[in-house]
Amino acid sequence: MLLHDASEARPDGWLGALRAVLPQADITVWQAGLPSDCEVALVWNPPQQLFDEQPQLRLIFNLGAGVDQLLALRLPPHAKVLRLQDAGMAVQMAEYVCHALIRWYRELDRYGAQQAQGQWLRHPLQPRADFTVGLLGLGVLGQRVARAVQAFEFPLAGWSRTPRQLDGMRCFAGAAGLDAFLATTRMLVCLLPLTPQTRGLLNHERLSRLPRGSYLINIARGALVVEDALRALLDSGHIAGAALDVMAEEPLPAGHWMWTHPRVVLTPHISGMTRRDAAAAQVAQALQAHAAGAPLPGQVDLARGY
Numbered sequence: 001m002l003l004h005d006a007s008e009a010r011p012d013g014w015l016g017a018l019r020a021v022l023p024q025a026d027i028t029v030w031q032a033g034l035p036s037d038c039e040v041a042l043v044w045n046p047p048q049q050l051f052d053e054q055p056q057l058r059l060i061f062n063l064g065a066g067v068d069q070l071l072a073l074r075l076p077p078h079a080k081v082l083r084l085q086d087a088g089m090a091v092q093m094a095e096y097v098c099h100a101l102i103r104w105y106r107e108l109d110r111y112g113a114q115q116a117q118g119q120w121l122r123h124p125l126q127p128r129a130d131f132t133v134g135l136l137g138l139g140v141l142g143q144r145v146a147r148a149v150q151a152f153e154f155p156l157a158g159w160s161r162t163p164r165q166l167d168g169m170r171c172f173a174g175a176a177g178l179d180a181f182l183a184t185t186r187m188l189v190c191l192l193p194l195t196p197q198t199r200g201l202l203n204h205e206r207l208s209r210l211p212r213g214s215y216l217i218n219i220a221r222g223a224l225v226v227e228d229a230l231r232a233l234l235d236s237g238h239i240a241g242a243a244l245d246v247m248a249e250e251p252l253p254a255g256h257w258m259w260t261h262p263r264v265v266l267t268p269h270i271s272g273m274t275r276r277d278a279a280a281a282q283v284a285q286a287l288q289a290h291a292a293g294a295p296l297p298g299q300v301d302l303a304r305g306y
């Protein structure tokens with residue numbers, strides 16, 4: 001099989017993890033201009049050239065959960081696309097979300113500012129019932145985050161494409177359910193895939209439907225949010241704070257307003273980092289299923305885009 005991870009100068013980490021679970025596998029590190037007869041490719045952010053030179057590929061395994069960059073390329077016509085599911089990321093997403101929620105709900109930045117002033121001043125606890133957490137996306141990651149949030153007893157709402165029923169959560173679905181979902185949400189957590197339907201979903205009109213003083217956590221993809229709209233709503237205080245792990249342009253350019261906006265906390269796309277051992281185990285499982293003609297775990301629906 002062919003291996004290419006654009007984020008790694010040296011593939012040693014992947015090779016070690018893959019050989020631990022697939023000791024017999026013939027793994028070729030992709031090099032531009034070198035044809036191969038591999039039918040399986042393991043990729044992260046590959047160039048178009050890889051697929052132009054490997055039309056024989058039948059199985060493309062995306063070494064991450066989001067396939068938006070991969071599906072923007074022209075893929076070999078008969079290839080199936082698989083993606084990672086969780087692979088150690090879900091618990092990290094849950095940590096990230098709970099940290100941001102609690103920081104805002106318990107006003108920890110306010111107490112931090114007071115400490116800097118040497119001020120011993122206690123404020124009343126905000127009613128938890130006013131802090132409904134709304135999860136955009138109830139897939140593998142969204143459901144894990146929901147479990148973590150439930151442990152802190154925040155009211156919970158969720159939005160998905162198809163209707164779902166999940167314990168302890170008010171569930172909304174589809175375009176018809178979005179406005180009501182937003183109106184009920186105080187802390188919005190974005191865990192949607194980036195598809196033609198979701199790109200720019202969080203525009204000025206939709207973000208304005210959140211109650212005044214709401215918060216946004218985006219740990220999915222930057223292009224889900226119209227950033228100028230977010231800036232305007234942060235400036236006006238309609239959105240009281242945003243925790244952003246992803247941006248439309250990454251790395252975030254120097255001088256970008258997000259670096260210094262007082263209501264933004266940002267991180268460089270680290271909310272969910274793939275664990276190589278877990279990812280390699282999923283690759284091995286998928287190859288087994290493929291060989292047996294069984295359903296492929298994590299197969300992407302190309303028409304739907306996730």
Ligand code: NDP
Pocket residue numbers: 065066067085086089136137138139140141142159160161162163174191192193194195197198219220221245246269270271272273306
């Ligand atoms: P899943 O495919 O398991 O879940 C996606 C969820 O989004 C589903 O609930 C789905 O609805 C919902 N959804 C998709 N399209 C729409 C739509 N048009 N309207 C309403 N709901 C929609 O994905 P994961 O949970 O595994 O991952 C989510 C995303 O998180 C990834 O696509 C990736 O972009 C991002 N990510 C970011 C990381 C980071 O480090 N920042 C790390 C890992 C992932 P339904 O249930 O009906 O199918």
